[in-house]
Amino acid sequence: xxxxxxxxxxxxxxxxxxxxxxxxxxxxxxxxxxxxxxxxxxxxxxxxxxxxxxxxxxxxxxxxxxxxxxxxxxxxxxxxxxxxxxxxxxxxxxxxxxxxxxxxxxxxxxxxxxxxxxxxxxxxxxxxxxxxxxxxxxxxxxxxxxxxxxxxxxxxxxxxxxxxxxxxxxxxxxxxxxxxxxxxxxxxxxxxxxxxxxxxxxxxxxxxxxxxxxxxxxxxxxxxxxxxxxxxxxxxxxxxxxxxxxxxxxxxxxxxxxxxxxxxxxxxxxxxxxxxxxxxxxxxxxxxxxxxxxxxxxxxxxxxxxxxxxxxxxxxxxxxxxxxxx
Ligand SMILES: Cc1cc2nc3c(=O)[nH]c(=O)nc-3n(C[C@H](O)[C@H](O)[C@H](O)COP(=O)(O)O)c2cc1C
Numbered sequence: 001x002x003x004x005x006x007x008x009x010x011x012x013x014x015x016x017x018x019x020x021x022x023x024x025x026x027x028x029x030x031x032x033x034x035x036x037x038x039x040x041x042x043x044x045x046x047x048x049x050x051x052x053x054x055x056x057x058x059x060x061x062x063x064x065x066x067x068x069x070x071x072x073x074x075x076x077x078x079x080x081x082x083x084x085x086x087x088x089x090x091x092x093x094x095x096x097x098x099x100x101x102x103x104x105x106x107x108x109x110x111x112x113x114x115x116x117x118x119x120x121x122x123x124x125x126x127x128x129x130x131x132x133x134x135x136x137x138x139x140x141x142x143x144x145x146x147x148x149x150x151x152x153x154x155x156x157x158x159x160x161x162x163x164x165x166x167x168x169x170x171x172x173x174x175x176x177x178x179x180x181x182x183x184x185x186x187x188x189x190x191x192x193x194x195x196x197x198x199x200x201x202x203x204x205x206x207x208x209x210x211x212x213x214x215x216x217x218x219x220x221x222x223x224x225x226x227x228x229x230x231x232x233x234x235x236x237x238x239x240x241x242x243x244x245x246x247x248x249x250x251x252x253x254x255x256x257x258x259x260x261x262x263x264x265x266x267x268x269x270x271x272x273x274x275x276x277x278x279x280x281x282x283x284x285x286x287x288x289x290x291x292x293x294x295x296x297x298x299x300x301x302x303x304x305x306x307x308x309x310x311x312x313x314x315x316x317x318x319x320x321x322x323x324x325x326x
Contacts, residue, residue: 004313042081196230271299
């Protein structure tokens with residue numbers, strides 16, 4: 001058991017989930033401290049270097065979108081040993097998100113359920129923060145963008161793409177109905193084609209986590225649309241839609257360990273169904289080096305995680321990478 005899990009986590013977990021996230025974000029904003037701590041915590045093993053859609057990254061383990069919604073702590077996350085980190089999801093205008101309470105832990109299952117609904121400070125603030133990243137960090141920074149109108153997403157993409165190394169378009173929030181309109185194949189094709197006409201950097205589509213009968217088929221159909229329209233890859237996948245009466249809005253997205261099996265299954269079925277040039281990033285329930293190995297053996301070029309970082313703390317990316325390098 002590490003220092004975080006033994007000492008800090010029991011205290012942090014006394015706070016409501018959203019409050020402890022705010023605390024973590026504030027602590028991570030002290031970036032010089034994490035640059036120093038990261039020198040001890042991270043692993044720089046040369047054998048972990050990967051190329052993902054043309055980007056050279058020090059390892060295949062990324063921080064998923066949603067942890068750093070306002071692009072405040074990307075530098076600290078990279079210092080801690082993530083190979084890349086996704087800021088956002090950024091929307092054109094600031095958004096308050098859904099009514100509270102809107103986030104809970106399920107410690108027994110090492111999971112979270114959230115219905116945040118994209119609270120965020122909007123495009124202009126994200127642009128100002130990403131513009132300050134040094135080149136060494138912007139080369140490993142990705143940003144997630146979304147919106148309910150094609151024009152809004154195009155504006156976010158146009159503004160932020162020059163400041164990062166890749167863009168993710170999020171069409172998959174289970175908590176914000178208006179932001180799911182691009183799950184309709186015709187609208188997704190039109191959106192990705194419009195972005196592709198002018199994009200200069202890799203584009204990923206963050207896919208919904210379909211559930212129940214036909215989930216694999218639906219995912220492959222929608223993923224095929226995204227790749228044929230010009231996206232370099234897919235991030236598979238977002239949270240699982242669930243009902244939870246503790247949430248003010250009654251429904252939300254489940255994340256964490258319970259998602260791993262479906263993540264692996266989706267990667268396997270997409271890898272056999274999509275063309276070889278489509279890059280797959282696995283996301284959902286990734287916790288250990290073994291998880292990373294299994295997903296990469298199934299055809300993922302890299303992985304992203306969020307919930308395991310909440311449960312395991314700042315040493316997690318370094319720990320996974322040290323185990324991967326053995
Ligand atoms: C509190 C919370 C907020 C999230 N916000 C976003 C978001 O803004 N954009 C997005 O694409 N995914 C968001 N996600 C989904 C994660 O990026 C990820 O797809 C999901 O949590 C599964 O990975 P995990 O099991 O490693 O957490 C969020 C997840 C959580 C737990």
